[in-house]
Amino acid sequence: MVHLNRNATCGTNEPNQEDMPHVPMTPQDVLAALEQRFPDLSPELQRAARWVQQHSAALGLQSMRTSAREAGVAPTTMARLAQALGFQGFEALRQPFRQALAQAAVHDGSFSARARALQRGGxxxxxxxxxxxxxxxxxxxxxxxxxxxxxxxxxxxxxxxxxxxxxxxxxxxxxxxxxxxxxxxxxxxxxxxxxxxxxxxxxxxxxxxxxxxxxxxxxxxxxxxxxxxxxxxxxxxxxxxxxxxxxxxxxxxxxxxxxxxxxxxxxxxxxxxxxxxxxxxxxxxxxxxxxxxxxxxxxxxxxxxxxxxxxxxxxxx
CATH class of the missing domain: 3.40.50.10490 (Glucose-6-phosphate isomerase like protein; domain 1)
Incomplete structure (x- = not known):
């Protein structure tokens, strides 16, 4: 479970923790929160946010340092972005995407198996x-x-x-x-x-x-x-x-x-x-x-x- 970091401090143009909504728990929640909070983020955090929006799969696969390098920001910026969204840190931000990767179903059965199930159950x-x-x-x-x-x-x-x-x-x-x-x-x-x-x-x-x-x-x-x-x-x-x-x-x-x-x-x-x-x-x-x-x-x-x-x-x- 992701826990909100109540002790985190926010810089200029970053949301106050007291105003935080519930912490996003799915990749879709994270992306929606990014779009909602994007205008309030500093330019550096906006750059990191754009990268997350366009490379959400990579976020669940690689380290903070690698993600920061690809986004063109400092690693600490990725951590600050996570805190701006209400996460305790970067690893907590990654967790919804890692879980989605683990749970992804490539294809639940062959076409013929699905057709047989459809005929049986309607x-x-x-x-x-x-x-x-x-x-x-x-x-x-x-x-x-x-x-x-x-x-x-x-x-x-x-x-x-x-x-x-x-x-x-x-x-x-x-x-x-x-x-x-x-x-x-x-x-x-x-x-x-x-x-x-x-x-x-x-x-x-x-x-x-x-x-x-x-x-x-x-x-x-x-x-x-x-x-x-x-x-x-x-x-x-x-x-x-x-x-x-x-x-x-x-x-x-x-x-x-x-x-x-x-x-x-x-x-x-x-x-x-x-x-x-x-x-x-x-x-x-x-x-x-x-x-x-x-x-x-x-x-x-x-x-x-x-x-x-x-x-x-x-x-x-």
Whole structure:
């Protein structure tokens, strides 16, 4: 259990312990507390907080000194950040993330086993609706507004952007690619024609961006391609279902969603909702360049008569 340190002292711009809410006990609680308290933190603590928001999996895996070095702050700053959130020290701050790593379920049974269990026990429509609703809302609870905006800026500012998603995640990557190419140029969707996907990733440079989408059970090839990009110094933006997924550990930044479902296959509603939210933030933050690009693309679509224009009629009964 995490205990509040009532004797800790706080410097200028750091919250007073007497004003502390309950100490966060889950990774989601910690991230929510960081966003809530971010404006009151000193600039140095804000730098540490940004690192925690973007590298929560690493926080549970490595020491305070290593985390501080990657965040570009002194080790004592990480300890002060923990105290500002109501924790006794850095190790107490790490504990929720370490527990989450230990409890992570990679995939609870094969598809066929889950299908057999579904046939035996059944699953009500209400349960499915509840799970889907929670997944749709998950991007709000698992990602800070700051993180979402930083991800949108990455896609807008990358020299070229490659979207990668295989198997069930391909549809999410395709949606991100299609909507993003309406807003900016030099965006591509990774495809496997003639085994060219590895070549597409190899063409990326450090000024580019790989946006990779995956959820449990994680497609091995997606992780391997993200590893190739990471090793080449190409920043990876991961959209995935756990901060401790193999994809998140390779990412410069991670955005999270949930994929829970009482059915035999994981739900895609959370990933789709996150993708739509991300594109919406791109429009909001893209300024005149995005508006000009969108106007050009819309004019092209009209010239090409892409969309059905005849009056809609009720189908005969």
């Amino acid at each position: 699953s009500s429509v209400e349960r499915l609706q509840e799970a889907q609703g929670a997944n749709v809302q998950s991007w709000v609870h698992l990602n800070t507004t700051l993180a979402l905006d930083e991800a949108a800026d990455r896609i807008l500012s990358g020299n070229q952007v490659l979207f990668l998603g295989l198997r069930a995640s391909h549809g999410i990557a395709h949606h991100l690619h299609y909507t993003s190419q309406l807003l900016r140029d030099r965006v591509r969707l990774a495809h496997d024609g003639a085994g060219a996907m590895e070549d597409q990733v190899a063409d990326l440079r450090p000024g580019d961006l790989l946006v990779a989408v995956s959820q449990a059970p994680y497609t091995r090839r997606t992780v391997e391609l993200a590893q190739h990009a990471h090793d080449a110094g190409v920043p990876v933006l991961a959209l995935t279902d756990h901060a401790w997924s193999p994809l998140a550990r390779l990412a410069r930044q991670t955005l999270l969603f949930t994929a829970d479902s009482p059915s035999f296959f994981q739900s895609m509603t959370g990933a789709q909702a996150l993708a739509e939210a991300l594109v919406s933030r791109m429009v909001t933050r893209g300024g005149a360049d995005v508006l000009d690009r969108l106007a050009q693309r819309q004019a092209q679509l009209q010239v090409q008569r892409t969309y059905w224009e005849k009056p809609l009629r009720k189908a005969p009964t």
